Amino acid sequence: MGRAEVQKRVFLTPLVLLxxxxxxxxxxxxxxIQGGMLIDGTGRPPVDDAVVVFQDGRIREVGRRGxxxxxxxxxxxxxxxxxxxxxxIDGHCHYRDWMGEVYLAYGVxxxxxxxxxxxxxxxxxxxxxxxxxxxxxxxWAAGNVIDGPPPQGRGGLRRQRTSIIVETEEExxxxxxxxxAKGVDGIKLFERLTPQAAKAAAEExxxxxxxxxxxxxxxxxxxx
Numbered sequence: 743m744g745r746a747e748v749q750k751r752v753f754l755t756p757l758v759l760l761x762x763x764x765x766x767x768x769x770x771x772x773x774x775i776q777g778g779m780l781i782d783g784t785g786r787p788p789v790d791d792a793v794v795v796f797q798d799g800r801i802r803e804v805g806r807r808g809x810x811x812x813x814x815x816x817x818x819x820x821x822x823x824x825x826x827x828x829x830x831i832d833g834h835c836h837y838r839d840w841m842g843e844v845y846l847a848y849g850v851x852x853x854x855x856x857x858x859x860x861x862x863x864x865x866x867x868x869x870x871x872x873x874x875x876x877x878x879x880x881x882w883a884a885g886n887v888i889d890g891p892p893p894q895g896r897g898g899l900r901r902q903r904t905s906i907i908v909e910t911e912e913e914x915x916x917x918x919x920x921x922x923a924k925g926v927d928g929i930k931l932f933e934r935l936t937p938q939a940a941k942a943a944a945e946e947x948x949x950x951x952x953x954x955x956x957x958x959x960x961x962x963x964x965x966x
Contacts, residue, residue: 772797772813778821780804783828792826832879837864842871842878854882856955858904858932861885861924868927884955885926888917888943890934905932911942918946928953 773796780792782804793810795803803810812818829851836857845853855864864883870876889905906917918929929947931940931954940956947954 770798772802772816773819774810774812774816775819775821775826776807776812778824778826780826792821794826837867837881839867842867842876845879846877851879852882853879854884854928856884856928856930858887858930859883859885860904861921861926865925882927883925884928884930885921885924887930887932887957888914888921888935889932890936890939892934908935908939908943911938914939914943915946918943918950918952922947922950922952926952928955930955930957932957933959 774793775796776791776793778792780789780794782789789804789806791807793803793805793807793812794801795810795813795816797813827849830849831852831854832845832850833854835853835855837853837855837859841853845851855867857864861883864881864885867876867878868881868883871878871881886904886906889907891907891909906921908914908917914935921929929943929952931943935943940958944954944956
């Protein structure tokens with residue numbers, strides 16, 4: 743494999759994975775990982791004695807040793823005897839405060855959180871990871887789910903404690919606006935919404951430029 747510009751984050755197994763997590767990835771000083779076997783995830787053959795150069799959170803150059811020039815002043819990480827892989831993504835994450843280090847230990851570097859976490863809390867986790875005060879994967883934050891009222895006599899459901907409960911289309915739109923104002927990355931809609939309220943929430947989310955994730959039980963709600 744020749745030189746290549748790529749946009750992937752990487753991790754090393756088994757010993758130097760944590761070195762690649764922010765704030766190291768975000769530092770301005772270039773970092774070069776060299777000597778490991780690179781499996782880049784594209785289906786191309788592994789690259790022995792590989793060099794990966796990254797700076798400002800992005801991989802800048804990849805190749806075999808001798809094909810890639812190390813930037814002046816780069817920090818060099820010796821990966822001899824180790825494997826370099828693209829960082830993994832947990833596509834359905836219910837994030838908790840103890841999970842950050844566990845994710846990193848298993849090479850998971852991105853977590854789209856679609857749990858019913860309070861928006862303020864998950865946004866604080868996201869910002870802490872970004873500024874280096876919290877060790878963990880890159881977090882995509884959905885915050886509180888928007889849901890309809892529970893069945894009669896089941897008002898104490900645990901999930902409802904943090905859900906935004908709406909009954910009308912306007913309440914659904916307002917719930918979306920409130921979450922977006924707090925800084926969420928997307929909106930999650932839950933199963934007890936009426937199709938009309940779900941459609942209103944989805945329309946408002948898209949109007950504000952936010953994607954929508956749905957936890958639905960039937961085709962009618964999904965179609966909305």
